[in-house]
Amino acid sequence: MLELRLVQGNLLKKVLEAVKDLVTDANFDCSSTGFSLQAMDSSHVALVALLLRSEGFEHYRCDRNVSMGMNLNNMAKMLKCAGNDDIVTIKADDGSDTVTFMFESPNQDKIADFEMKLMDIDSEHLGIPEAEYHAIVRMPSSEFARICKDLSSIGDTVVISVTKEGVKFSTRGDIGNANVVCRQNTTVDKPEESTTIEMHEPVSLTFALRYMNSFTKATPLSSTVTISLSSELPVVVEYKIAEMGYIRFYLAPKIEDEEEDVKP
């Protein structure tokens, strides 16, 4: 028996919007610690890890660990039927091949039940080691989304370089080059607008903007984004989810070669 009641139902909606473009099918794992998901995109280049801790739910009942395979597009369709202020309850019976989403309006005058079929997905769970990152950049998520969007109109890849100066996003394409530098900026009155850089070593890595752009679909979840970089490790783009968890995107850096001569 599984019953998870989330008062901020729109969090779940946003989570699905953030993930569904990257991953089509995924297993949601429920344990006593929380509701989590780990999945790779179809080309196995990016990985998304989601955690919603049990404390964040108003009511969390999970008798035993359950893994529920869902088509994220279908799940998103169902969650789209929930109002933004609705309370969402996820319910599943032991051994059932369906999951039920219940949407209650805030004043309890409307209750909707959506039952969705589960699917069998054999996914490999990857162990993600804790790592020390060379550089951790924290910046407004909207700013990051804007940069990725802008750069993707010029090039396919972004080089993220962190130095003492700040973090530089650069791209080059057929029509020209673009560089965006964000300096450290710790405004005390509005911490969510500040840009902070923790750097142990300068890093410069190249990533596919296509993926970065799909990560930024999580922007509505959090006003800040944390980008953790280490050479020879995938970048981690993390959005906190309202004190109760996070959504992390991992993306393998592109292999840089001598010159970008491949570009025609």
Added chain:
Amino acid sequence: MGAEGALDVQGKIQALVADKLQVVSYKWLSRNFSVSSNDAKRLLQEFVTNHGKGLEVIYALSGWLKENPDVYNIRLVSGCKLAEAKQDLRGKCSVHVYSVQASIPKDPAAIWNTEFVQAEELFDQPLTVDNCLRDNRFCGVSNSFVQRNVNGKSIAMEPPATEISAGAVPPKTTASSPPFEAHQHGLSKQPDPMSGILSPTAAVAMEGNDDTVSPKVRAVPDNPPLGKVKDDASFFNKKKVANEKTSHGGNGRSLANLWGRASAKSKPEIPKVDATNDISRVSATSDAQISAQEALEPISSDDEWQKASQKESGGSIGRKRRVVLDFSDEEDEANVVNLALPEPSSCQSELCPKKNTDLEGMGFDGQAAEKTRIREEKASVGVSGLSSEAEVGRSRKVDIDEAQDLGPEKSSDRNREEQATDYVSTSPKRAKVLKTRIDERGREVTEVVWEEDAAEKGKAATTTAADNTSRDRPPSAAKSSPPAPRHAPSVPAAKAGGGRTTKAGGAKDNKQPNILSFFKKA
């Protein structure tokens, strides 16, 4: 109604009463088959004499009471009690069949239930649709406040009759119990104040729906005075009645009216429309309006021959639209396949780009996609039907215009562009295979490799991963990818920045390592 028609109706009544166990009253009959109430009564009477066995008949009996000569009494009595009831009346009395049913219902309300539903439906039609209830068309009694539409009859006869499934009762009687209703009827002998026919507007609108020729729809004469007074009356009696309210019947037409309103907005641009009045515009049913608009949109911007071709293609628009929806429901994979297929072999070079615009736009803006569809259709007709080069050239120009139309929408939506990129970049993927090996650092590397490249790679197995990716593969990618971009996504490619997108597919795979090379399976 001729004898043949009558026979036909009799069969239908039989089916309704015997199979569907419906109560068939003369009012319902009148509205449903668009006959006058007197004819309906006659039909029922005939039916009772011919097929009456085993059925229960309810008669409406009216006359002056014996015991209280001042009171004119109308009552509904079942067949068996008819003679008995007649005893209570003085002198001559009038009798007619009120309804026929399989059995006498326990709840008297059941007798007028179907006609009540029918009436509701009729009243729920927009005010501008002058249906038979509003203009009192079939009633035996005329009302000085209600003008009858005699002409409407012939128009409405054909298609709509079957559409109305249930019976209607005039507003006054809806509030009353059956006896009262009967009373009202008895007084006048044929009191049915209204009866069932669809308004001319509705009927013609349906015609328009069928053949997609729009101007007809607007040419329909409207009858504003008709039913206007009646409408007021109906408002008093039925608060429910609202102009745009859809009927409970859910027969699609009324819902269509809602949609019709939206499309009505663009109509004033079209000169032809101005000739007709607003009411008819609103009242035309949506399907007709939509198709009308489809037809008109190009007309407003294009020329004669296009108009003609539009009409010709009208029939297939619906089918095409369905195809578009199918596409949009499919996963990206499917789109990729579709894009990559060399299907446009029949498709001339200038048509291809448009196909792509369609595919791109469809998920996001149905209308845009639809527009594109229509124009595509047009263009194809132009190309195939007209050999003159000038005209072909013009059709091309239209395409460009339209592409520009779509442009802003497209750029406003990043997603879409991204998707377009996806299509392009993923399309060559079909030719790739997954290869896993251990590299010199002892990491397990799973790579996406071009299939035809596999042999080549085998030879170069000793080189490092970086070497492989940077040197060996680009040529192969270049080798195998051209077919796809050349055929399918010429427009998205052009839109999203030419070679950049196509290159993204190849370059990504060359230099993008797998995440599995960083994280081990748990």
